[in-house]
Amino acid sequence: MAVAEQQPVATPPQTAEARVPTVIVDDVHIVYKVYGAGTGKGSATAALGRLLLRRGSPNVRRVHAVRGVSFTAYRGEAIGIIGSNGSGKSTILRAIAGLLPPESGRIYTDGQPSLLGVNAALMNDLTGSTNVLLGGLAMGMSQEEVRRRHQGIVDFSGINEKGDFISLPMRTYSSGMAARLRFSIAAAKNHDVLMIDEALATGDRAFQRRSEARIRELRKEAGTVFLVSHNNNSIRDTCDRVVWLEKGELLMDGPTDEVIKAYEKHTK
Numbered sequence: 001m002a003v004a005e006q007q008p009v010a011t012p013p014q015t016a017e018a019r020v021p022t023v024i025v026d027d028v029h030i031v032y033k034v035y036g037a038g039t040g041k042g043s044a045t046a047a048l049g050r051l052l053l054r055r056g057s058p059n060v061r062r063v064h065a066v067r068g069v070s071f072t073a074y075r076g077e078a079i080g081i082i083g084s085n086g087s088g089k090s091t092i093l094r095a096i097a098g099l100l101p102p103e104s105g106r107i108y109t110d111g112q113p114s115l116l117g118v119n120a121a122l123m124n125d126l127t128g129s130t131n132v133l134l135g136g137l138a139m140g141m142s143q144e145e146v147r148r149r150h151q152g153i154v155d156f157s158g159i160n161e162k163g164d165f166i167s168l169p170m171r172t173y174s175s176g177m178a179a180r181l182r183f184s185i186a187a188a189k190n191h192d193v194l195m196i197d198e199a200l201a202t203g204d205r206a207f208q209r210r211s212e213a214r215i216r217e218l219r220k221e222a223g224t225v226f227l228v229s230h231n232n233n234s235i236r237d238t239c240d241r242v243v244w245l246e247k248g249e250l251l252m253d254g255p256t257d258e259v260i261k262a263y264e265k266h267t268k
């Protein structure tokens with residue numbers, strides 16, 4: 001329309017130029033398929049019969065864990081992901097990390113997202129020290145770089161505060177100690193997108209403070225940090241934005257205080 005064409009083109013707000021998207025989650029659905037979940041017989045003969053008749057297994061159960069979730073994360077943001085047990089928080093992180101394919105919808109990422117989960121694989125029979133080396137190499141550091149950063153990583157983890165534990169096998173560590181070492185190895189590198197699943201919950205207050213400070217640094221270095229946690233204080237201290245999932249759906253996405261207030265009201 002002629003009138004519309006004469007309208008001046010609106011200039012985007014200043015901040016829009018500075019905001020670089022790092023992760024775009026667009027109407028994502030994630031479905032787990034659980035095999036052998038039914039009550040039918042699981043015998044080899046029955047399976048062969050199904051193969052011959054070209055029928056699927058009757059025992060596949062579908063768990064629709066994430067339902068139509070959309071949001072965009074920007075460089076320099078720390079985003080908390082909250083919600084009750086089983087609401088889909090870990091699932092969405094695993095999908096952003098590329099470990100789970102969405103059933104439908106799309107996920108775009110800029111740079112390589114790293115998922116630091118409580119289950120991140122370190123070798124239990126190897127010493128903490130060797131795990132620092134292997135973990136550093138696995139993240140793409142050179143041997144020289146890992147050697148240079150080794151002491152810093154050990155100090156950050158606080159593993160040696162009560163004796164020389166770093167030279168003992170990881171299986172001698174408590175779950176909290178192991179989680180602290182995992183976080184310390186991962187946080188030694190600058191990440192484009194770092195996703196942390198509950199790792200902070202296991203450390204003591206001093207370690208939590210160090211981790212929160214490191215997360216702030218990572219953000220300054222232009223990364224994006226996602227933090228899944230049941231600890232609202234951790235989220236408050238670290239994140240400026242929060243995404244609230246419930247039963248796989250996005251209930252709220254906004255400034256930390258607003259979303260946590262609504263969540264606390266909901267859970268009371």
Ligand SMILES: Nc1ncnc2c1ncn2[C@@H]1O[C@H](COP(=O)(O)OP(=O)(O)OP(=O)(O)O)[C@@H](O)[C@H]1O
Pocket residue numbers: 032033034063064065083084085086087088089090091092
């Ligand atoms: N490997 C799996 N196979 C089948 N279903 C799964 C699997 N992992 C998770 N689920 C289901 O997907 C849903 C979401 O689980 P998810 O672990 O993402 O939740 P969460 O919000 O991280 O929970 P929590 O706070 O307890 O860690 C749940 O219903 C769960 O039972």
